[in-house]
Amino acid sequence: MSSEAETRASAAEVAAAMWAEDNASQSLGMRLEQVGEGRAVLSMPVTETMVNGHGICHGGFIFALADSAFAFACNWTDERTVAAHCAITYIRPARLGMRLVAEAVEVLRQGRSGVTDVTVRDETGAVIALFRGHSRTIGGKITKEEGETS
Amino acid sequence: MSSEAETRASAAEVAAAMWAEDNASQSLGMRLEQVGEGRAVLSMPVTETMVNGHGICHGGFIFALADSAFAFACNWTDERTVAAHCAITYIRPARLGMRLVAEAVEVLRQGRSGVTDVTVRDETGAVIALFRGHSRTIGGKITKEEGETS
Amino acid sequence: MSSEAETRASAAEVAAAMWAEDNASQSLGMRLEQVGEGRAVLSMPVTETMVNGHGICHGGFIFALADSAFAFACNWTDERTVAAHCAITYIRPARLGMRLVAEAVEVLRQGRSGVTDVTVRDETGAVIALFRGHSRTIGGKITKEEGETS
Amino acid sequence: MSSEAETRASAAEVAAAMWAEDNASQSLGMRLEQVGEGRAVLSMPVTETMVNGHGICHGGFIFALADSAFAFACNWTDERTVAAHCAITYIRPARLGMRLVAEAVEVLRQGRSGVTDVTVRDETGAVIALFRGHSRTIGGKITKEEGETS
Known part of the structure; x- marks a missing residue:
C-alpha cells in the first residue's frame, strides 16, 4: 500500500485485503467478480452440501x-464496517447447479450508519432474493501498512 | 406414519422427516436439540471454515x-411452509469454537402466513443475534405415507 | 371507466379511485404528485400536530x-393489493414546516407477492427515510364499473 | 425531579416528560396506559380520519x-434514544371504532443499540400487527433539572 498517509487504499486494495482473510466466503466457493466504490459483485455455485433432498438451496x-457482497460494498473506504441488521426476501428457489450472482450497491451512508441493497440472481438474470443490509462503521483500517501484522 | 387419515403426524415425526432430507443443516454440523408444536432448538459449532482471519464467524x-430453527418451528403441522422474508439483528460477534444455540418460537399464524422469532445465544446464554422469520404455507405434506416416495 | 371487460383501468384511473376513498392520506395533507405503472410520488407537509416540542416529526x-406512496405504486394493475410487511430506516429527522416527498417504485412482483421501495426526501433532496414494503395481492378491483357501488 | 445528581429519574418521570412534549401522539388520541422499566402500553382509537371508505385503518x-409505544419503552433510562430502523407485520385489518392497544417490551440493549418488540391488539386481544424497533441511544436527558428549560 502507498506510503503516503493521506492516500486512502483503493476499493480494489481494500477488497483484496478483505478477501485474503475471508475464509468463510472462500469455503463456500464464492468468487469476487467485481468491486468498486460502494459496489461489489460476488458469485457462488449451489452445491450438494447446500441443498435439501429436493435439490432446493437452503436460504x-x-x-x-x-x-x-454487502460487506465488500460497504467497506470500500477502508474503515472497518460491520453488519448490524439485515433483511432478505426470497423471490424464487435456488437449485442445485445454479451459479448465483449477488450485486451489492451502497445506497447511502449517514454518519457511521449505512444502507446497502443486494440483488441475488441466477445466471438468466431472474431474481432469487432481495437483501437490504444496515451497517455500522466501527473504525480501524482493513488494509495494513507495510510491515504491519494483524 | 399412522394409517388413520385423521391422525396428523406429530411435531417430532415432521421434524424427523425434515431432518432426513436436510443435507444443508447437517453439513453445517447442526444438531436438532428439541422440537415441539411451534418450537425448535438447534445448535451449531462455529468451525474454521465459518470464520475470518480474526476468528469471527461470518454472519x-x-x-x-x-x-x-425457524423452518423446524413453523412446519410442525406437516403442511409444507417456506420462508418468505427474514430479518436478523446482530448483537455480539460469534467466535471460533463457540457452540451456538438457536431457539425458535412460532409467534402466530394467520391464514397461510406466520411469524416466527428466533434467538441465537452462545453457551453462556449471551444473545448473539435476534431473527424474525415470515413464513408462507404452500401446502403438501412433509411426512410420507408408507410406501410413498418423494 | 371503459365498458369493455378486457380493458384494464389505467394507473391514473386506479389512483383516482384509490384517492377518492383515502380519507387518511387526505387528512394528513398528502398530495398525489405523480402516478404511473408501478410508480407513485406523494408529498406531505410536516405540520404542528406531527411534531414534538422540539419541532421533530414523529416517525x-x-x-x-x-x-x-407504496400503496399507490403497487395497486396500479387494479387488483386490490395490501401491505403485509414494511420496514423503514430513518436517516435524518424531518422538521416542522418541511414538505416531504415520497417516491415509490415497485421493484418486482412474483405471483401475488411484490416488493416496493420508497425513498422519502425533503425539498432539498436530502434523504429522510428509506422504506421497503412487501405486498400481497388479495384480488378485487379498485375501480368500479358504471353503476356499481362499493 | 430529585435534586440529587446521582438519582436517575424513574421510568414514570421520564414518560411524563416525554408525554408532555409529544404533541403527535396526543393529537392522534393516544393514551399512555402503563409504563415501566423497558415496558410501555399505549392505546389509540381508530377514528374517521384514519380510515378509508371501507372503514379500514391506514397502516x-x-x-x-x-x-x-416503542419510544416510551426504550427511553426509560432517561438517555435520549431514537428509532433507527423499524419493521411492522400486518396481521389483521383494524377498523373504525376499535381501540387499539400497543404493548412494547425492550428485548435487549447492547451498548447504544437496542431492540424493542411491540404487539398491537384490538380490545378482544386479537393481534393486529407485530412491530420490531431498533433504537440508538444518542444521549442527553429527557427530564430536566428544576429551573432548566429545553
Whole structure:
C-alpha cells in the first residue's frame, strides 16, 4: 500500500485485503467478480452440501452470499464496517447447479450508519432474493501498512 | 406414519422427516436439540471454515442456523411452509469454537402466513443475534405415507 | 371507466379511485404528485400536530407518507393489493414546516407477492427515510364499473 | 425531579416528560396506559380520519401507535434514544371504532443499540400487527433539572 498517509487504499486494495482473510466466503466457493466504490459483485455455485433432498438451496447460503457482497460494498473506504441488521426476501428457489450472482450497491451512508441493497440472481438474470443490509462503521483500517501484522 | 387419515403426524415425526432430507443443516454440523408444536432448538459449532482471519464467524452461518430453527418451528403441522422474508439483528460477534444455540418460537399464524422469532445465544446464554422469520404455507405434506416416495 | 371487460383501468384511473376513498392520506395533507405503472410520488407537509416540542416529526407520519406512496405504486394493475410487511430506516429527522416527498417504485412482483421501495426526501433532496414494503395481492378491483357501488 | 445528581429519574418521570412534549401522539388520541422499566402500553382509537371508505385503518396510524409505544419503552433510562430502523407485520385489518392497544417490551440493549418488540391488539386481544424497533441511544436527558428549560 502507498506510503503516503493521506492516500486512502483503493476499493480494489481494500477488497483484496478483505478477501485474503475471508475464509468463510472462500469455503463456500464464492468468487469476487467485481468491486468498486460502494459496489461489489460476488458469485457462488449451489452445491450438494447446500441443498435439501429436493435439490432446493437452503436460504442460509443465499443469505451468506448476499451478506458477503454487502460487506465488500460497504467497506470500500477502508474503515472497518460491520453488519448490524439485515433483511432478505426470497423471490424464487435456488437449485442445485445454479451459479448465483449477488450485486451489492451502497445506497447511502449517514454518519457511521449505512444502507446497502443486494440483488441475488441466477445466471438468466431472474431474481432469487432481495437483501437490504444496515451497517455500522466501527473504525480501524482493513488494509495494513507495510510491515504491519494483524 | 399412522394409517388413520385423521391422525396428523406429530411435531417430532415432521421434524424427523425434515431432518432426513436436510443435507444443508447437517453439513453445517447442526444438531436438532428439541422440537415441539411451534418450537425448535438447534445448535451449531462455529468451525474454521465459518470464520475470518480474526476468528469471527461470518454472519451468514449465524443466519443459517436461525433459518433452520425457524423452518423446524413453523412446519410442525406437516403442511409444507417456506420462508418468505427474514430479518436478523446482530448483537455480539460469534467466535471460533463457540457452540451456538438457536431457539425458535412460532409467534402466530394467520391464514397461510406466520411469524416466527428466533434467538441465537452462545453457551453462556449471551444473545448473539435476534431473527424474525415470515413464513408462507404452500401446502403438501412433509411426512410420507408408507410406501410413498418423494 | 371503459365498458369493455378486457380493458384494464389505467394507473391514473386506479389512483383516482384509490384517492377518492383515502380519507387518511387526505387528512394528513398528502398530495398525489405523480402516478404511473408501478410508480407513485406523494408529498406531505410536516405540520404542528406531527411534531414534538422540539419541532421533530414523529416517525409514524413519515412512515404513513411512505406507506401511502407504496400503496399507490403497487395497486396500479387494479387488483386490490395490501401491505403485509414494511420496514423503514430513518436517516435524518424531518422538521416542522418541511414538505416531504415520497417516491415509490415497485421493484418486482412474483405471483401475488411484490416488493416496493420508497425513498422519502425533503425539498432539498436530502434523504429522510428509506422504506421497503412487501405486498400481497388479495384480488378485487379498485375501480368500479358504471353503476356499481362499493 | 430529585435534586440529587446521582438519582436517575424513574421510568414514570421520564414518560411524563416525554408525554408532555409529544404533541403527535396526543393529537392522534393516544393514551399512555402503563409504563415501566423497558415496558410501555399505549392505546389509540381508530377514528374517521384514519380510515378509508371501507372503514379500514391506514397502516400508518397502526405503525404510529406502535412507534410511540416503542419510544416510551426504550427511553426509560432517561438517555435520549431514537428509532433507527423499524419493521411492522400486518396481521389483521383494524377498523373504525376499535381501540387499539400497543404493548412494547425492550428485548435487549447492547451498548447504544437496542431492540424493542411491540404487539398491537384490538380490545378482544386479537393481534393486529407485530412491530420490531431498533433504537440508538444518542444521549442527553429527557427530564430536566428544576429551573432548566429545553
